[in-house]
Amino acid sequence: MPAESASLASPAPAGMEDARELLHRVWGHPDFRGLQADVVAEALAGRDVLAVLPTGGGKSVCYQIPAILRPGLGLVVSPLIALMTDQVEALKQQGVAAARLDSGVSMDDRSAIWRAARAGELDLLYVSPEGLAQPHLIDRLHELPLSLIAIDEAHCVSQWGHDFRPDYRTLGKLAELFPGVPRIAVTATADARTREDIVRSLRLDAAEVFVDSFARPNLQLSAVRKENASRARTDAAVIDLVRQRRGKSGVVYCGSRDGCDRVAQALRDAGTNAIAYHAGMGTDDRDRRLARFLAEEGAVMVATIAFGMGVDKADVRFVIHADPPGSLEAYWQEIGRAGRDGEPAEGITLYGPSDIAWNLRRLDSRPMPEEVKAVQVGKARRLFAMLDGAICRPQAVRRYFGETDAGVCGFCDICSDPPAIYDATVQAQKALAAxxxxxxxxxxxxxxxxxxxxxxxxxxxxxxLSTWGIGQDVSQNGWRDIVDHLLFEGLLLEDPNDGKPLVGLGDPEAVRAVYRGERAIEVRRVPAASLTGRSEPRRARNDRNAAVEALDADVRARFETLRAWRRDRAAEQHVPPYVIFQDKTLLEIALVEPGSLDALGAVSGVGQSKLDRYGKELLEALRAAG
Incomplete structure (x- = not known):
């Protein structure tokens, strides 16, 4: 059902002053961040726009505010029911008239939504690309004035991206179906080639393209090589990493459904509130598990890539890849689930040669043009080159996305403990020859x-053979490092061979370049201990739990009282707690102790609707905490 409040839209043409006033009144923020204002101004003026903003950078606001301020209904195309549900519930909490149409909406509620839309009482309507393929939906939308059309997670349109969805390719027809209606496409992960494909496929030729920095300074990144670790050792490493972050909400990504179930059970056995999630489960089951993860504090979701895109749980403190993804885009998208509230968070990736072999086999089995497959193979190798490299990890990711001036972060595992690098060109020549x-x-x-x-x-x-025994100057572990590195670089390839992989030569031209000494091979010297035997990655400098613990006892007591109050309100409404207030908002309230509604309304993140709805009882809870 749509929110009960009337539409917030202004009858007069709106400008940036109106946008800032709405941002403060509804979202409780004093001003826009980064490129948000530029994107909003373009959309308010009725022009098409493509915005590539970092995860947690407020992409949704860029189309929600123009949709509210411009006359008519804002149409949002979103790829996942969970994402639509999450955004609609958050908007309703803020007093915005929003609704969604998907397979989970009853016929009675559908009728009520269309009545509200025809009456001009709806600001935003969320639909799926599959829904837009239905002629009757298009016919109904033609009966309504549209303020704009927003295409969320726009990277899904591109076959060069990491999450291609064929239904997104049809969205270019919106330019013909709704001429004159401005369209805004938003995403967090798109390299130059993907951006070009988005513009071409969605027919956004005249659109202004805004690309913000991909920097996530609150994320501390690290990677640990698995070596030849068994599943048992990898599972033990994940359990140990989660145990050291006990009580924090996190996500563990696994490469298979069986892996999800196995790791989730092992974590539960170790005392963690772990929830498995993958495409092998029924829709209702997945929805229940997602609702648990969003609502329960300290829950850990163990999932395949079926989970993640657009899930806006603000207080995820860590993402662990038990199995790495297939590209830097997917890596950044999945790591981006952590720290959306801007507070310190971690991204830890376990990786090994068998992982890249698995990724390449998966790509080879997919029906796609050879040109596209070659690009995707290159993307996989770029990811593993970053994981096994010695360059600052955030810097490597940002440069991949085109930020040539990106500097070092100063606190990823590479910056904190720089690995030793040595020239292994001669040894690589020997290995390739063997x-x-x-x-x-x-x-x-x-x-x-x-x-x-x-x-x-x-x-x-x-x-x-001439290569017999020519490597006795290098230890067995040293040769493992070299061979693994050559596999990551694509100079060697592994044939699965029914579970008994065989090693062969990779790209012939690249191999010849190494033989001729035209391509240098530099290998990272891996410590003798790895995975469970290696000390865990250094923790983030400003750990949120540590910061809370450092507060005065009375501030901590107020903060925990407010969290308990929020948990009760969320349970009553069957919504995630962070939809009501984020932790950082509650922490600021606990610190400043506002004594009046006006003082509470001045806290960032407290919009007018939430002040009206929760202000008095929140102040009562604060007073009760002493």
Whole structure:
């Protein structure tokens, strides 16, 4: 059902002063951040726009405010029911008349939504791209004046992106179906090629394109190489990392459904409130699990990539990749689930050679043009080159997205504890030559034994090869590092071979460049201990729990009292707690102790609707806390 309040739209043409007033009145923020004002101004003027803003950068506000201020109904195209539900519930809490149309909406509620829309009582209507494919929906929308059309998660339109959805490719027809209606496309992750595809596919040729910095200074990134770790060791590492963050909300990404179920159960056995989530579950089951994660403090979601896009749980303090994703775009999208409230958070990735082999097999099995497949393979290699490299991780990601002037962050694991790098070009030449001589018939360990001259029961054909025993100056672990690095770089490839991988040569031209000394190979020296034996990544400098613990006891007591009050209100309304107030808003209230509604309304994040709805009882809860 739409919100009960009448539309907030102004009858007169609106400008940026109106936009700032609405931002303060509804969202409780004093002004726009970053490029928000530029994007809002463009949309208010009725012009098309593409906005690439970082996760947590307020993309939704960029179309919600113009949709409210311009005359007519704002149409929002969103890819997921969970995302639509989350945004609509948040808008209703803020007093905005919003509704969604999806398979979970009853016929009676649908009728009520259309009545409200025809009466001009609805500001925003959320629909899916599949819904827009239905002629009857288009016919009904033609009966209404539209203020704008917003296309959320616009990277889904591009086959070059990491989350391509064919239904998004049809959204270009909106230019013909609703001529004169401004369109705004927003996303958090799109490299230059993806941005070009978005503009072309959505027919946004005249659109202004805004690309903000991809910096997320509150996120501390780290990566740990799995080496040849078994599933048991990887699971143990994840359990240990989560245990050290006990009581915090987090997300653990796994590469398979079985992995999700296994890791979630292991975490529950270890005393963590862990919830599994993957596409193998029924829709109702997934919805219940998502609702639990959003509502329960300290919950940990263990999920495949079926979970994540657009989930706006503000207080996720960590994201752990038990299995890495397939590209830097997917990595940044998934890591971006953490720290959306701007408070310190962590992104930790466990990775190994078997992961990139799995990613490449998955890509090879997908029906896609060879040109697209080649690009996606390159994206996977770029991700693993970053994970196994020695360059500041946020800097590497930002430069990938085109920020050539990005500096070092100063506190990722690379910056905090710079790894030793050595020139392994000669050793790489030896390893490549050994694989070539062996004809791609053996796995990594057998190749290393050959280089060390330690092959058991060696046959004359092998011992007579020029590469037999030429690597005795390097330790077995050292050769593992080199071979793994060559796999990450694509100079070596693994054939799955029914679970017994065989190593062969990769790109011929790249291999020749190494042989000729035209391409240098620099390898990161990995500590002897890894995964569970390695000390955990250094924690973020400004850990939120530590900051709360450092507060005076009376401030902590007020903060916890306010959280308990919020939890009760959320349970009564069946909405996530952060939809009512975010933690940082409650913390500021606990610190400043506002004694009146006017003082409470001056706190960032307290809009007029929430002040009217919750102000008096929140102040009573604050007074009761002493």
């Amino acid at each position: 694989v070539q001589r062996l004809g791609g018939r053996f796995g990594r360990n057998r190749v290393i034994d050959h280089l060390l001259g330690k092959t058991k029961d060696v046959q004359p054909w092998e011992s007579d």
